[in-house]
Amino acid sequence: MTDTGMTDTGAAQAADVLAQSLTERKTARRERWRLLSRRPGFIVGVVIVSFWAFCAIAGDRITPYDPFNDRDSKFCGRPPCPPSGAHWFGTDKIGRDILSRVMMGARDLLLVAPVAAVVAIVTGSILGMVMGYYRGWVDNILSRVVEAFLALPVVMVGILVLTLSRSSSLLKAITFDSRNILIIYVVALLFTPIVARTVRATVLGERDLDYVVSAKLRGESNLFIMTREILPNITGPIVVELTVRIGYSIFTVATLSFLGVGIQRPSPDWGLAISEGRDLLPADQWWPVTFPALAIATLVVAVNLIADSIQAVYER
Amino acid sequence: MWRYIVKRVLLSIVTLWLLATIVFLMTWALPSDSARLILGAQAPEASVAAFRERVGLNDSVFVQYGRLMKGLITFDFGHSWKYETQKVFDYLRTPLGKTAKLAMVAMIITAPVAIGAGLIAAKFRDRKLDRGIVLVGLAASSIPEFVTGALLAVGLGLKLDLFEPVYSSNADNLSLFGQLRYLMLPALALALAYFGYIARMMRAGTIRALDSDYVRTASMKGLSSSQVMRRHVLRNAAAPTITVMSVQIGYLVSGIIGVELVFNYPGFSRVLLDAAIAGDLPVLQVAVIISALIYMVATLAADLLIAGLNPRARLDLTAA
Numbered sequence: 001m002t003d004t005g006m007t008d009t010g011a012a013q014a015a016d017v018l019a020q021s022l023t024e025r026k027t028a029r030r031e032r033w034r035l036l037s038r039r040p041g042f043i044v045g046v047v048i049v050s051f052w053a054f055c056a057i058a059g060d061r062i063t064p065y066d067p068f069n070d071r072d073s074k075f076c077g078r079p080p081c082p083p084s085g086a087h088w089f090g091t092d093k094i095g096r097d098i099l100s101r102v103m104m105g106a107r108d109l110l111l112v113a114p115v116a117a118v119v120a121i122v123t124g125s126i127l128g129m130v131m132g133y134y135r136g137w138v139d140n141i142l143s144r145v146v147e148a149f150l151a152l153p154v155v156m157v158g159i160l161v162l163t164l165s166r167s168s169s170l171l172k173a174i175t176f177d178s179r180n181i182l183i184i185y186v187v188a189l190l191f192t193p194i195v196a197r198t199v200r201a202t203v204l205g206e207r208d209l210d211y212v213v214s215a216k217l218r219g220e221s222n223l224f225i226m227t228r229e230i231l232p233n234i235t236g237p238i239v240v241e242l243t244v245r246i247g248y249s250i251f252t253v254a255t256l257s258f259l260g261v262g263i264q265r266p267s268p269d270w271g272l273a274i275s276e277g278r279d280l281l282p283a284d285q286w287w288p289v290t291f292p293a294l295a296i297a298t299l300v301v302a303v304n305l306i307a308d309s310i311q312a313v314y315e316r
Numbered sequence: 317m318w319r320y321i322v323k324r325v326l327l328s329i330v331t332l333w334l335l336a337t338i339v340f341l342m343t344w345a346l347p348s349d350s351a352r353l354i355l356g357a358q359a360p361e362a363s364v365a366a367f368r369e370r371v372g373l374n375d376s377v378f379v380q381y382g383r384l385m386k387g388l389i390t391f392d393f394g395h396s397w398k399y400e401t402q403k404v405f406d407y408l409r410t411p412l413g414k415t416a417k418l419a420m421v422a423m424i425i426t427a428p429v430a431i432g433a434g435l436i437a438a439k440f441r442d443r444k445l446d447r448g449i450v451l452v453g454l455a456a457s458s459i460p461e462f463v464t465g466a467l468l469a470v471g472l473g474l475k476l477d478l479f480e481p482v483y484s485s486n487a488d489n490l491s492l493f494g495q496l497r498y499l500m501l502p503a504l505a506l507a508l509a510y511f512g513y514i515a516r517m518m519r520a521g522t523i524r525a526l527d528s529d530y531v532r533t534a535s536m537k538g539l540s541s542s543q544v545m546r547r548h549v550l551r552n553a554a555a556p557t558i559t560v561m562s563v564q565i566g567y568l569v570s571g572i573i574g575v576e577l578v579f580n581y582p583g584f585s586r587v588l589l590d591a592a593i594a595g596d597l598p599v600l601q602v603a604v605i606i607s608a609l610i611y612m613v614a615t616l617a618a619d620l621l622i623a624g625l626n627p628r629a630r631l632d633l634t635a636a
Contacts, residue, residue, distance in 0.1 A: 148334035151608040151615075155570040156588065157342070160604055163592040164346035251460050255574050258462050259589065274466050278578055282482050286470045293466040297459045304458035 035313045045305035052299050056106040063100035067268050080277075080285050090287035092277065101268035102291050106299065108263045109270065112180050112187075113249040119188035120249075121242045124195025129226050131196065132203025139200075149193035155255055161186050162261040179264050187252055195241055202237045206230050236314045243307035250303060254296050270296045320623055328616050332388070332609065339604050340384050343597050344377060353595035354398050371397055384601060398596040408587060408603060415576070415583035419568055421499050422506035430511045431557065434518025438553075441523060449515060457512025462574030465505035469578060473501055483581045502579045509571055510564055517560040521553030528552075555622045562618030569607045 036042050060067055065087075079095035081087060089098035131139045131146075165171050165182065175181040206212060207230070215225045256262030257271030265272065270292035277288030351367045352359070368374050372383065387393035393404040437449040456464070473481025479500040490498075525531055526549060534544045573585035584603065591599035 144330060144334055145338075148331050148338055151331060151335050151611050152338070152604065153570040153607050153611065155573055156604045156607055157339075159573075159588060159592050160339070160600055161342060161346065164343060164595075247458060251458070255460050255462060255570075258460075258574055259577060261592070271460075271462075274462065275577070278466065281469055281474065284474055286474050289466045290470050293463045293470075296463045297455075297467070300458045300460065300463075301455045304454055308454060 032313050036309055039309045039312070041305040042309035045302040045309070048298055048302035049306065052106045052295075052302075053110060055103045056110050059104050059107060060100070063097075063103050065097035065100045067096065067100040067104045068266055069096075080280060080288055082285075083287055089291045092273070092288045093280070098273075098287060098291055101273060102270070102295050105268040105270045105273060105292060105295060108180060108267050109250060109253055109257075109299075112183050112263065113253045114246050116184045116187035116253070117191065117242060117245040117249040119184060120191035120195050120245060121238065123188065124192045124241075125199045125238060127192060128196040128199025129203055129230065132200040133207055133222065133226055133230065135207075142196075143200075146193040146196055149190075150197070152190075154190045154252055155259070157190055158186055158252065158256050159259060159261050161189075162256065183253060183256065183262055187249055187256075190252075191245055191249065195245065198237065198241050199234070202234045203230060206233055240307075240311045240314050243303075243310050247300060247303045247307050250300055254300075317623065321620060324616060324619060328612055332605075332612060333385075335608050336384065336388055336605050337381075339601050339608075340381055343601055344380065350397060350595035350597055387602070388605070393598055393602050396591075396596055396599050398591070398594045398599070404598045404602050407599060408584075408606065411582060411584050411587045412606070414581070415572055415585075418499060418502055418576070418581065418583060419506065419565070419572060421496075421503040422510065422568070423565075425503060426507035426510040426514065427561065429507075430514035431518050433511070434515040434553075434557070435522055437515065437519040438522035438526065446519075450519070453512035453515045455512070456508040457510075457516075459509075460574060461505050461509045461571035462578050464508050465502060465575045465578040468501045468505055472504075481579075483579045485582065502575045502581055505575045505578070506568060506571060510568070513560050513564050514557060517557045518553060521556045522549055525549040525552040551625065555626055558618050558621055559615075562614040565611065565614040569610060 055062070079091050080093050081091045081095070083090040087097050087099065089102060092098055092101070127142065127146075131142050162182065171182070175185065211233075212225060212229055215229045220229070253262055254269075254271040257269050258275045260272075260275060263269040263272055273292040274289050274296075277285075277292075280286075280288055351364045351371075351373060355364055355367055372380060375383075383394070391405065396402045396404050396407050399407065433449050433453070437446040440446045469481040472478045480498045481501065483498050483502070488495075531544060531548050534548050535541065539547070569584075572583065573588065575581070576583045576585040577589075584607075587599065588603045590596070591603060
């Protein structure tokens with residue numbers, strides 16, 4: 001056998017291995033989908049989330065009344081009117097139809113929360129990879145900072161940052177003067193250390209494995225090893241973390257809006273609606289609070305059912 | 317063990333210093349004219365300037381930072397900016413106590429129920445009872461506390477009239493039992509959020525222990541099942557559960573804010589929100605640092621407890 005023959009077979013073998021690993025990856029993905037679609041929790045979660053996403057996108061095109069301006073009080077003396085045939089969920093303090101507002105109430109939340117989670121995943125993964133891959137003093141210092149951030153209650157820091165950043169030309173410039181974008185930044189900032197910790201732990205488990213060591217011996221750059229070698233191998237934990245983070249992000253944004261520092265009026269946001277309706281409770285006027293509360297409950301449970309299923313399938 | 321404790325405490329102090337610095341940098345860097353906010357839009361410029369000078373807003377960053385650090389060591393954070401006769405710490409103490417009371421009631425309700433539920437779920441693993449407990453736990457812990465609180469206020473408060481749907485200051489003069497009528501719903505809202513996390517951890521820990529070799533050995537050498545439970549399973553399942561419970565105390569601080577607002581409970585959250593809106597920076601800084609401190613003390617206590625229960629855990633610190 002000649003030399004060229006040797007390299008030919010070598011190359012062919014390498015191509016074979018590559019093709020095989022690609023098909024393996026494809027089969028694994030198909031297998032995961034099959035398992036996911038068999039889990040009732042996943043199906044229920046997807047149906048509920050799709051429902052709210054549909055309502056959020058369709059908005060006032062499908063709501064029975066105008067969620068912002070319909071001041072309807074002819075059904076009872078003075079708003080808020082209790083649920084009736086005309087207003088299934090009743091009306092709020094100033095006579096706006098609650099059903100219409102609840103249907104549209106997910107619009108801001110479903111924009112802000114997932115985007116914040118995705119931003120946190122990106123920044124947290126970069127940070128976590130650097131920490132786990134380089135170790136040493138970089139990791140030591142960053143780990144302490146991450147630890148300090150983790151001790152800070154998310155909602156408290158959210159209140160602090162969101163109330164103190166009222167007017168500044170710099171903030172206006174980087175948030176395009178949008179409250180929602182500011183919320184995205186704040187939530188992403190607060191979640192970044194949490195993601196970083198998870199990714200760091202995962203990278204620590206990978207960095208001494210053969211494939212990383214051999215890439216180093218081949219003389220690959222650190223950047224290449226992190227992005228092309230390690231990253232594809234830790235997508236599982238990152239995907240799981242993303243779905244879990246989206247759940248927490250919805251939780252956090254809803255809470256901040258309820259506290260009055262998140263999404264602002266006149267958005268029909270659910271958290272905001274609960275805070276506007278809560279002083280009606282002692283007067284036995286329960287509907288302005290109950291329906292948005294049920295809406296939040298269904299959405300977060302649905303998102304967590306999806307996250308749970310994905311976690312179960314990936315960590316099988 | 318002593319080496320471990322000292323190391324762990326020193327690390328906590330470093331973390332405390334770092335997080336206080338983070339909080340300081342946030343309040344310092346964010347643009348908000350506290351003096352103007354506190355004195356109101358009509359106040360003449362001269363008195364606003366005088367206020368700035370008086371509270372030290374004109375000092376350099378380092379002087380302001382030094383003041384906060386000195387406060388952390390001496391536990392004297394100076395006066396509130398909004399209520400200038402009030403010391404920051406005294407101002408925070410009463411609401412903090414109220415919040416602690418609420419958190420305690422919540423913990424007392426939830427801990428035994430959640431631990432029991434986790435054990436039962438593990439014993440009936442993958443059967444209907446287990447599935448039910450897991451699902452309830454997932455729902456309970458994923459719904460924001462203020463939402464649970466609002467729904468409880470409507471359901472148990474307004475519709476069934478079992479408890480008061482809104483807290484009232486009258487409750488302060490009642491006996492402890494009478495207060496429960498007011499405390500129950502906010503505590504339940506927190507307890508439900510807790511329940512999910514604790515039950516899930518207990519279930520996982522118990523299952524791991526039940527599947528282990530040492531439990532099999534223990535039952536093969538003839539220990540009764542209750543003895544196996546007590547001596548081997550519970551002890552090992554306890555560690556992750558204790559960790560989760562302590563970490564939850566930290567999250568409880570976050571969740572409790574929403575719950576207090578739903579029920580109009582005069583705790584920490586009202587002070588915090590007031591200070592945030594008013595621009596009362598010393599109160600705000602100290603409030604956030606105290607809540608972080610509570611979390612740190614809770615996790616520290618848990619880690620030490622676990623290290624006491626399980627010598628292997630002491631090695632983690634040297635490894636990490």
